[in-house]
Amino acid sequence: MKKIKIPIEISARHIHITKEDFKKLFGKEDLTFLKKLKHNQFSAKETIDLKNGDRILKNIRIVGPFRSQTVIELSLTDFIYLKLKPNFYIGLKNEKIKKINKVKILGPKGSIETNNVVIHLRHIHINPEKAKKYKLKHGKKVSVEVKGFKGAILNNVYIRVDKDFDFSLHLDTDEGNAVGIIKKGIGYILK
Numbered sequence: 001m002k003k004i005k006i007p008i009e010i011s012a013r014h015i016h017i018t019k020e021d022f023k024k025l026f027g028k029e030d031l032t033f034l035k036k037l038k039h040n041q042f043s044a045k046e047t048i049d050l051k052n053g054d055r056i057l058k059n060i061r062i063v064g065p066f067r068s069q070t071v072i073e074l075s076l077t078d079f080i081y082l083k084l085k086p087n088f089y090i091g092l093k094n095e096k097i098k099k100i101n102k103v104k105i106l107g108p109k110g111s112i113e114t115n116n117v118v119i120h121l122r123h124i125h126i127n128p129e130k131a132k133k134y135k136l137k138h139g140k141k142v143s144v145e146v147k148g149f150k151g152a153i154l155n156n157v158y159i160r161v162d163k164d165f166d167f168s169l170h171l172d173t174d175e176g177n178a179v180g181i182i183k184k185g186i187g188y189i190l191k
Helices: 019-026 076-082 128-134 173-178
Strands: 003-011 014-016 033-036 042-052 055-064 071-073 103-106 111-114 117-120 123-126 141-146 152-161 168-172 184-190
Touching: 003 141, 003 173, 019 042, 019 103, 019 111, 055 076, 076 173, 117 168, 123 128, 128 152, 152 184, 168 173
Parallel strands: 003 168, 014 055, 071 117, 123 152
Antiparallel strands: 003 184, 014 071, 033 042, 042 055, 042 103, 103 111, 123 168, 141 152, 141 184
16 A cells, blocks of 8 residues: 655634724734744734633634634544534635534633634645645545554545645544544655
């Protein structure tokens, strides 16, 4: 079986935000750059808190640049803590987010409510040239082997193709913990 080596990155809970929502929460116009990320994104210094009933998750990092809709990405563990119904999302173009949970976003200057809160399913980011080279199609699923003391084969890994993507597999913190990867690791796409 042919295997394709792929970098693995762990994606902690975060929020993508519109400029309008950011202004309501922070009372200012622009995000404050903290650190460059892949895929033309960056970590902002600003964080929000997320509230559902009496449960609060604090210091959720904003990932810039501004987006066309505000979306919060959490792990299943976060959903359980917040007492939310799991809402799985792939992130494919034209995919609509199911509106099944309403949460409150708290900022230093205000708060807003949203139901755009998701568990992002594991996925591979890849640019069109590399996708063609490896015969990987947008929206299709593959399996990825992770070796090591907590090694596993991860099934149902979605392919996401975009010109701005570097080649990497994104797992959330729950999945990273399950295979023994804290921040970065290596996997093998099984073909």
